[in-house]
Amino acid sequence: MDNQLKSALLRVPEVTLLFWIAKTLSTTVGETGADYLAFDLNLGMPMVAVIMSGIMAIFLYFQFTKVKAYRPSIYWSIVVLMSIMGTLITDILVDDLDVSLELLTIVFTLSMLAGFGVWYKNEKTLSIHSIDTGKREAYYWLVILLAFALGTGVGDLLSESFALGYATALTIFGGAIALITVGYYFFKLNAVFAFWVAYVLTRPLGASLGDLMIQPVEKGGMGLSMIHVNLLFLTTIVLIVFFMSLRLRRQEA
Secondary structure, eight states, X not given: OOHHHHHHHOSSOOOOHHHHHHHHHHHHHHHHHHHIIXXXXXXXXXHHHHHHHHHHHHHHHHHHHTOSSOOHHHHHHHHHHHHHHHHHHHHIIIIITOOOHHHHHHHHHHHHHXXXXXXXXXXXXXXXXXXXXXXXXXXXXXXXXXXXXXXXXXXXXXXXXXXXXXXXXXXXXXXXXXXHHHHHHHHOOOHHHHHHHHHHHHHHHHHHHHHHHHSOGGGTSOOOXXXXXXXXXXXXXXXXXXXXXXXXXXXXX
């Protein structure tokens, strides 16, 4: 199949620098956005989870039934919504149901690995460049939701339970992503493995960044306004998605 035609059939974006920037910003918005809706607006986490899951279901419906290929606006809306849902799932389990972060991390790690296992068993590939069918995309979104929930728990585990602090956790996750990048570019680390490890790590990276920015100074944060942080990051995401949409239209033309 012609490479250009094959790319046009993909239901996910190219993995570029803009992809990683948008992904990291989305995970940060997931952390700060969930907290803003649940606590600053006093909606409560269960109510926000119901609202966000309903909105996410609508976007997924359009993604699977109306969209034949990757469309930046719908795709990145789902990523942001899943990021918020991942935060809510973890926080509800930990704060409301008293599930320990250690147990949560183990369960979500095993669940995510099981998702990868079923995906590979049925499709014989985990490459993001092969997601050109609805079935493969369903596996993709399931794994991403589990990764978001896992990443939130791991970020909280290091920064809060292990008392390392948000800045230290941010440095650890950033350093791990840097090592994966070096391994891929200089030591021929498997591309699919490197992508998914980096993808999972960007979640706790973004969550730690969000917590570092909005948490009070006495708790190791910067004490920035939650609504201002959300607006800044959402605006940046919108601008990136707008640029991606323009570039995609030029390519299609």
